[in-house]
Every structure is written in structure tokens, then in C-alpha cells.
Amino acid sequence: MIEISDKKKCCGCTACANICPQKAIKMEYDSEGFMYPTFDINKCTNCGMCDRICPVINKFNIKEKGNFPIVYACYNINNEIRKKSSSGGIFYLLAKEVLKNGGIVVGASYDDDFSICHRIIYNKDELEKLMGSKYAQSEMRNIYRLVRENLIKGKKVLFSGTSCQVAGLKKFLIKEYDNLLCVDLICMGIPSNKIWKDYICNFYNKGKIKSINFKDKTYGWDCFSVKVLYEKGEDIQVGRLNNYMQLFFKGINIRPICFECPFRGKNRISDFTLSDCWGINNFAKELNDNLGTSSVMIHSENGNKIFESLKDELKYKQITFEEATKNNIYALKTVKPNDERKKFFSEYKSNGTNFKRLIKKYARVSIKYKIRIKISQFKRIFLGGINENFNHWRNRNIK
Ligand SMILES: Cc1cc2nc3c(=O)[nH]c(=O)nc-3n(C[C@H](O)[C@H](O)[C@H](O)COP(=O)(O)OP(=O)(O)OC[C@H]3O[C@@H](n4cnc5c(N)ncnc54)[C@H](O)[C@@H]3O)c2cc1C
Ligand code: SF4
Ligand code: SF4
Ligand code: SF4
CATH class of the missing domain: 3.30.70 (Alpha-Beta Plaits)
Incomplete structure (x- = not known):
């Protein structure tokens, strides 16, 4: 035990x-x-x-494999899909391909109360549930057992999650399955699902919630916003000024192991590692229209075959691992521990703490920082040019 x-x-x-x-x-x-x-x-x-x-006790010994990882800067040419995705909409393409061949797709979705859980998707119409990054740890429940049942039946399975969730699945399965494809993410860390639930109750209580998008691209991919759509009205706030996302960026609400994450690195056990293609203007400027570009790391022959078959639906350029990770440090490094984390949770646990006040206290940013973010947001609205929807967004209220 x-x-x-x-x-x-x-x-x-x-x-x-x-x-x-x-x-x-x-x-x-x-x-x-x-x-x-x-x-x-x-x-x-x-x-x-x-x-x-246990994948933490029994670490994978991952060996270098030939030319892998093969790395691309790329995006899905379907802009509607891209807008609904956090980066370049690559996950959707991979998932669509597996579903087309009678397979199933497993990933993180919202539950009825907007907490996060993993679920299985059987057809394209449901795929939207898995699209987009959700910044809280997904409840896995009995998902590994369900994946195994489907693999044994011979179904193709695309499993997507954080690198530790992929590692847990692979250890649980014990043996390799040719019909399994795994997608992990460059992952800075994962916030507490309970804090997220409390956050919804305290900050998003203006009516019945229809949808939540952590990485809405109204002001552009590089200035993403958290958007909550109610039955009546909406709440949209630039991610860098959103209290919940600030706690995440500061490393205050993330899981203890994330500060020493053993699952990152250049070579991985998944077939694909997806991430934002940060730093893109240094090596693939022509692929940046600020609607979202991914970097995709391919780690297996199987993954490479699938990526090749999807190229007609992509704009892409092969890049180096170093280019993809220079501005995306969490591919290799872990987030620095923040001394305020301990104080935050100790106040969170004590009786009578006002949750809203607690969040505002620890999420605070300097006035200088706020002004810098506001300026970049206003530039996008009044100087134009973020994407083809620019005029549609122009007259919206900003928080
Ligand atoms: C907690 C978290 C931290 C991240 N940190 C970074 C980072 O530091 N740098 C970076 O470049 N990219 C990071 N990403 C990944 C990035 O934001 C995009 O999700 C990724 O590039 C895929 O984008 P896409 O447009 O192809 O597909 P999308 O449709 O945006 O991606 C959806 C996929 O993400 C998975 N997913 C979403 N939320 C979760 C979750 N809570 N737990 C497990 N899986 C989830 C879904 O299962 C689905 O497969 C992070 C994502 C998450 C969820
Ligand atoms: S798997 Fe279950 S029964 Fe076996 S050692 Fe662990 S807790 Fe005990
Ligand atoms: S939840 Fe995962 S990491 Fe934690 S003890 Fe169990 S197998 Fe190990
Ligand atoms: S940082 Fe590492 S341990 Fe934390 S959620 Fe991501 S993959 Fe898992």
C-alpha cells in the first residue's frame, strides 16, 4: 500500500x-x-x-528516439475551430481523425457545475466539450478503467490530459496498446478544483452560466481573456487581470508536486505534446495572425503518420525543439515556489475567511502592471488589426 x-x-x-x-x-x-x-x-x-x-514512484525511463521529437509551429485552417480552441486548434484535428475511424476521445471537460472532469466523447458533435484549456485539476474517476475496456475491445482511443495523467494511464495499462494515442500538454501546473468551484460561486454568480472560456481570443491570442457567458449577459476580463488566473500565474493555487514536476522534458511517453507557440515571431512570424498558433511535438512514428495525414488542414512550418521552448520554459523547467502559497492556503482553511477578500488580496498586481496590460488591451481595440473579427469586438465594454 x-x-x-x-x-x-x-x-x-x-x-x-x-x-x-x-x-x-x-x-x-x-x-x-x-x-x-x-x-x-x-x-x-x-x-x-x-x-x-504509481508513476511518481516508478518513473519512466524515456530513451532518445531517432529524430524525435519532430516539432512544428502550426494551426488549423478552420478559423471557427481555432477560435474555440486555446491555441491553434490541433487537438480538434487529432480528435476528429480518431472519431472518423470509429474511435473514442478522452479529455478534460466541464461537469454540470463547471468543475472539471475527464470524459469520453463518441462523436464529433460532442467534441466541443473537450476543447479549450481548463485551469483546474480534472477529476479522473474511473476513466482509466473505461479506457482499458475500450482498448481491449479494439477501439482506437485518443487520450488527452496533463503529462502526469498520461503517465498514470500508461502505468495503469501495464502493457502497450497499438490502438492508443496520447496527447499531453506543456503544463506549468494545475490549480485546485475546489478553489475553482469556490471561485465560480463567489465571482460568477450573476445568473445561470452557459459557458466558460479560460482562453477567449476577443482581444487576441496573446492577450487572452476569461469569458463567462450567462443566460443574460457576459463577463469578460483579460487573463492577466483576472484574479483567478493571477493566482495561477503566481503559482499560488497549484498542486504541490507541480513545483518539482517529474513529467516534463524533451522526450515524452505521449505521441504528441501540444502547447502555445510562444515566441513565434522569432521563427515563424508568417504563421502568427493572433488567432492562435500551436507548437506540436511529435514523439512517435504513429503520431508522425497521423500528423502527415492532417497537413492539408493545417498551416505549418517545421521548427526546432529549441525554438519551440525558448519562450515556453515550462517544457523543461518547473515553476518557482511562491512563499505566499502557504499563507494563502492557511487563510483559506481558517474559519470565517471571506473568500472574495482572500482572492483579491493574493491576486493583487502592481498599478504599473495593470496599466501596461490595459494599454495593450486598448491598443487592440482602438488601433485594430488583431484578427478578421476586429470590428465586431471594437465596441465592447472592457472591465
Ligand atoms: C492547466 C494547463 C496548463 C497549461 N500550461 C501551458 C504552458 O505553460 N505553456 C503552453 O504553451 N501551454 C500550456 N497549456 C496548453 C495550451 O493552453 C493548449 O491547451 C494546448 O496548446 C492545446 O491547444 P489546442 O488549441 O490544440 O487545443 P484545445 O482545444 O485548446 O485543447 C484541449 C485539450 O486540452 C486538454 N485539457 C484542457 N484542460 C485540461 C485540464 N484541466 N487537465 C487536463 N487536460 C486538459 C483537453 O483534454 C483537450 O485535449 C496548458 C494547458 C492547461 C490545461
Ligand atoms: S492495490 Fe489495493 S489491495 Fe493492493 S496493496 Fe494497494 S491498496 Fe492494497
Ligand atoms: S494518485 Fe497517482 S501519483 Fe498519487 S499515489 Fe496514486 S498512483 Fe501515485
Ligand atoms: S506540472 Fe507536472 S505534476 Fe503538475 S499537473 Fe502538470 S504534469 Fe502534472
Whole structure:
């Protein structure tokens, strides 16, 4: 049975809970709002399965593979899809391809209360549920078992998630499956799902919520906004000035293990690593229309074959790993611990804390920073040129 004495040693992937033959492991929220396994010693038979498959205890030994990763700056030529995606809409293309061939797609979606969970999608009409980055840790529930059932039936499966979720799945499966494709992300860290739920209740309570987009491109991809659409009206705020996203950028609301993430690196166990193509103007300016460009790292022959078959639906340019990661440091490095994290959670846990006041206190930014962001936002509105929808956005109110 696994013992978690240090919270930095568990990524919350749920592989242990999914594998336990005695159903002796439950995933439960801790006081910071992250899920950890709890063990029922009366049910445990000490079979050792959970210890053997935990991806933090048993790290992958990833070897260099020929020319991999092959790296592209690219975007989906369908602008409607791109607008709904966080970066270049590459995930949609990969998912569409798998669904077209009778497969299923697994990824992070909103639950009924807008908390985040992984789910399976069986057709293209449902795909929108998985599109877009959601900045809270997805509940995995029994998803690994469902993936395995489908793989055994011979279904093609595209599994998408953070690198630790992909690692958890691969360890859980024990053996390799030719019909599995995995997509991970360059991942700075993952915020607490519980803080996110509290945030919705306290900050997004102006009516029934229809949709939430963490990376809306109204003011451009490089100046993304958090947009909440209510049945009546909407709330849109530049990400850099949004309290919730500020907590994320400062590393205040993220999981302890993310400060020492063991899952990043150049070579990975997934077939694709997707990310924003930050720094694009230095090496592929012609692919930047500020509607979103991805960098895609391909790690396998299978992945390369699929990418080649999608090229007609892409604008692309091959780039180097170094170009793709120079301005995207979390591909290789971990986020620096922030001293304020401990104080934040200690206040969060204490009775009688006013949640709104707490968030505002820790998310605060300097006046100089606020002015800089506002100026860049106004430039986009009044000087024009962010994308073909510019005039449509021009007269909107800004928070
Ligand atoms: C928490 C988080 C941190 C990130 N950090 C960085 C970063 O530091 N640098 C960078 O370049 N890119 C980062 N990204 C990735 C980036 O924002 C895009 O998601 C990625 O480039 C794919 O874009 P897309 O347009 O192809 O597809 P999209 O449609 O935007 O991507 C959707 C995919 O992301 C997955 N996903 C969304 N939210 C979650 C979640 N909470 N947990 C697990 N999987 C999720 C979905 O399963 C789906 O497969 C991060 C994403 C997340 C969710
Ligand atoms: S040792 Fe075996 S029975 Fe016990 S919790 Fe782990 S997987 Fe379950
Ligand atoms: S298998 Fe995953 S959830 Fe279980 S202890 Fe290891 S890292 Fe944590
Ligand atoms: S930073 Fe690492 S440990 Fe944290 S969510 Fe991302 S992949 Fe998992």
C-alpha cells in the first residue's frame, strides 16, 4: 500500500485507485482542494499493485528516439475551430481523425457545475466539450478503467490530459496498446478544483452560466481573456487581470508536486505534446495572425503518420525543439515556489475567511502592471488589426 507522507510525491492521477482489485482506495479532496488517495486497510490485501504502478514512484525511463521529437509551429485552417480552441486548434484535428475511424476521445471537460472532469466523447458533435484549456485539476474517476475496456475491445482511443495523467494511464495499462494515442500538454501546473468551484460561486454568480472560456481570443491570442457567458449577459476580463488566473500565474493555487514536476522534458511517453507557440515571431512570424498558433511535438512514428495525414488542414512550418521552448520554459523547467502559497492556503482553511477578500488580496498586481496590460488591451481595440473579427469586438465594454 502506498504511503503518501509528502504531498509533493502524488500528482493525483488516480492510477492506484483505478487498479486496486479490492476497491480499497478512494480519491478524496484534501483541505487545499486537491485529490489524494485514501486507503481502507481493512480491504487491502497488500498485493502491492498500487506501489508498482504509481508513476511518481516508478518513473519512466524515456530513451532518445531517432529524430524525435519532430516539432512544428502550426494551426488549423478552420478559423471557427481555432477560435474555440486555446491555441491553434490541433487537438480538434487529432480528435476528429480518431472519431472518423470509429474511435473514442478522452479529455478534460466541464461537469454540470463547471468543475472539471475527464470524459469520453463518441462523436464529433460532442467534441466541443473537450476543447479549450481548463485551469483546474480534472477529476479522473474511473476513466482509466473505461479506457482499458475500450482498448481491449479494439477501439482506437485518443487520450488527452496533463503529462502526469498520461503517465498514470500508461502505468495503469501495464502493457502497450497499438490502438492508443496520447496527447499531453506543456503544463506549468494545475490549480485546485475546489478553489475553482469556490471561485465560480463567489465571482460568477450573476445568473445561470452557459459557458466558460479560460482562453477567449476577443482581444487576441496573446492577450487572452476569461469569458463567462450567462443566460443574460457576459463577463469578460483579460487573463492577466483576472484574479483567478493571477493566482495561477503566481503559482499560488497549484498542486504541490507541480513545483518539482517529474513529467516534463524533451522526450515524452505521449505521441504528441501540444502547447502555445510562444515566441513565434522569432521563427515563424508568417504563421502568427493572433488567432492562435500551436507548437506540436511529435514523439512517435504513429503520431508522425497521423500528423502527415492532417497537413492539408493545417498551416505549418517545421521548427526546432529549441525554438519551440525558448519562450515556453515550462517544457523543461518547473515553476518557482511562491512563499505566499502557504499563507494563502492557511487563510483559506481558517474559519470565517471571506473568500472574495482572500482572492483579491493574493491576486493583487502592481498599478504599473495593470496599466501596461490595459494599454495593450486598448491598443487592440482602438488601433485594430488583431484578427478578421476586429470590428465586431471594437465596441465592447472592457472591465
Ligand atoms: C492547466 C494547463 C496548463 C497549461 N500550461 C501551458 C504552458 O505553460 N505553456 C503552453 O504553451 N501551454 C500550456 N497549456 C496548453 C495550451 O493552453 C493548449 O491547451 C494546448 O496548446 C492545446 O491547444 P489546442 O488549441 O490544440 O487545443 P484545445 O482545444 O485548446 O485543447 C484541449 C485539450 O486540452 C486538454 N485539457 C484542457 N484542460 C485540461 C485540464 N484541466 N487537465 C487536463 N487536460 C486538459 C483537453 O483534454 C483537450 O485535449 C496548458 C494547458 C492547461 C490545461
Ligand atoms: S496493496 Fe493492493 S489491495 Fe492494497 S491498496 Fe494497494 S492495490 Fe489495493
Ligand atoms: S498512483 Fe497517482 S494518485 Fe496514486 S499515489 Fe501515485 S501519483 Fe498519487
Ligand atoms: S506540472 Fe507536472 S505534476 Fe503538475 S499537473 Fe502538470 S504534469 Fe502534472
